[in-house]
Amino acid sequence: MRQAQTTLTIETRGIALYDFTHDVARAVTASGIATGLATLFCRHTSASLLIQENADATVQVDLLAYFARVAPEDEHLYTHRLEGRDDMPAHLRAALTQSHLAIPIGNRHLLLGTWQGIYLFEHRRMPHSREVVVHVIGE
Amino acid sequence: MRQAQTTLTIETRGIALYDFTHDVARAVTASGIATGLATLFCRHTSASLLIQENADATVQVDLLAYFARVAPEDEHLYTHRLEGRDDMPAHLRAALTQSHLAIPIGNRHLLLGTWQGIYLFEHRRMPHSREVVVHVIGE
């Protein structure tokens, strides 16, 4: 049994879902681990992780619109306003999604379903450098 | 240290919570691992995983009604409509819950609390065959 750990950096340019499935797959391949578990951890509280459909782009349009609706940018709703109009909604959208994901590995591949992609969900409007730690364990 | 991996198939018949705690417990027993970690991964984006109360059935009634309310079937809200009225709400409800769960193992048992059950949350109306990968690691 052994493990490997690496940190991915994802450059974001505003509120969107950033597909980084291939970066995770590459880290799994590099680890040489055939059977095991990959865990991804987002080191931020205004960005998060999400597994979603990678086939039809309208799903992402609707997802973004949905989170904009359920955790809106509306200064009247929040006391935390110092870091910008989009900061408190960012924390709420992060709380509603995931800080981390775990995906089993089999035959040297992530055991994702056919339509599953791995996304960084950026919740802030300005460009950011986001770090995701990838931990792989197995044999 | 060793690991075991298996895939469970859960047949669903519409929007509901499907308790599969016993299937996971059986996979843990079969692994022979006494102390460790079980990770469950749902290979779909319109079904998800949830740990919830297993005692009072009204909790599930209210949970289903709640998710139907916060991510409603309403074609006016979504651009993604090709796969059916219930598809986009399914993706949203999956985004609000979990793609995976991890539960520690002690004394050869899942260390669930007294009232915790493990559920597959089916978000689609039609019957589906859902796959959940169970990864167990420990000794």
Added chain:
Amino acid sequence: MRQAQTTLTIETRGIALYDFTHDVARAVTASGIATGLATLFCRHTSASLLIQENADATVQVDLLAYFARVAPEDEHLYTHRLEGRDDMPAHLRAALTQSHLAIPIGNRHLLLGTWQGIYLFEHRRMPHSREVVVHVIGE
């Protein structure tokens, strides 16, 4: 490769976020594991786990107000009322957040981002003793 497991008890006094980052850090140090993965599991369905900003206290004020708004205490909305007005909203808020968290370990430390704290999110009004299992694996 080895593992360590311990159970933390967190005493709560009403609906709030309880920072227990230091308890988790102590468990990681006690394990002697330098590189690996820490998994936290909450053994309850009316309390949950959350990674959130630890810098500005107004974030927590807004988070609590938000969850009180999206999953309100309103008896007309729920059929599950036997265990108190705050019980069904507690299950919903737990469903919207996490039962478990996983955080990689590097150089004997949790690889949290600068502004990330680990919180138990208590959803009930009365005092409770909450158990969180900490599983650490690595070398």
